[in-house]
Amino acid sequence: MQDNKSNIKVISTETLSNNWATLNKVKYEYLLKNGTIQVQEREVYDRGNGAVILLYNKEKQTVVLTRQLRIPTWFNGNTDGMMIEACAGMLDDNNPEECIRIETEEETGYTLTKIKKVMEVYMSPGSVTEILYFFVAAYSDAMKTSEGGGAAHEQENIEVLEIPFKEANEMIAKGEIKDAKTIMLLQYAQIHNLL
Template identity: 65%
Template sequence: MNNSRIKNITKEVLSDNWYTLNKYTYDYQKDDGSWETQEREAYDRGNGAAILLYNKKKGSVVLTKQFRMPTYVNGNEDGMMVEVCAGLLDGLNPEECVKKEVEEETGYQIDKVRKVFESYMSPGSVTEILHFFVGEYEAGMKVNEGGGAADETENIEVLEMPFTTAMTMISNGEIKDSKSIMLLQYAQIHGLVESQQH
């Protein structure tokens, strides 16, 4: 951290019940050279990784479906979200994390993944950086049913669908998760998955 326009930073922990919510007070130098005191809250839940599993020959992708309470309280009627596979790093490097999450959530054991970009997902309030990956899967890589880690109460449904169906689900609002939209659009832009519509 090296910004000469910020000084006198103080941090107050507001909550550390699940992850950590901090309140930062600091002086910020405006464009006219004057200083003003600002306050911001930042939620620190660690960094994460997300991956789009795709099968180029079948023209298909593997997504997950699970209940997300924050979306339920903000207008998502049943609280269910269709998403790419993702998880927090929890001490692993991003590549190790996505491979572990893929096996836990989807039941596929993949050995080759490719990082395509990283992003701050909600830079106004959350510290998280998300590392984005893509990886090819095939039926022979399925080693268990998936569904999430038993101790994490995830209850994940595994969805395999045509890539074209997933793109339609973005258009009609069935997929509203930002990381999933970003990876599916990346796949579309870079031609990772062949359309099976002939």
């Protein structure tokens, strides 16, 4: 398989795992600028694309984040495995905006009226195919329509946190917020004076 627009020709693909997502071992030829062809082999993890959102309240100077167990972090030294994050989820069959509205309501209990897409990011381009769509949205207490906490059928056990924006930024420096997508959105909010 070769894309006429690229310098890449796939030689072989071997599926190593096809459980929650697909892990393939891919062997390919890569045409370098100097005209030589290099044969490379990589593992490519395809878990689909996702969306993430930062909810902010300018009047209260607060943001809404979540806390939940992320077992891979426990394996890499996160003692209790808990992570503080911006609300996020996989697109499944939805478009990014529809996905993040559904995830926001399920995870945080807020029903949003207006959201803004701010960027698209490959989160780990060396091994993962995922593009993450980043959003921000203003929220008010009146938009709280349920307790949130996640979808029971997805075995989610999510704690909803309303944190002063200044404190959230201090939590990054203290190592209490270590999630890349959340840090990026908090920095976006600071750079663009959302709060």
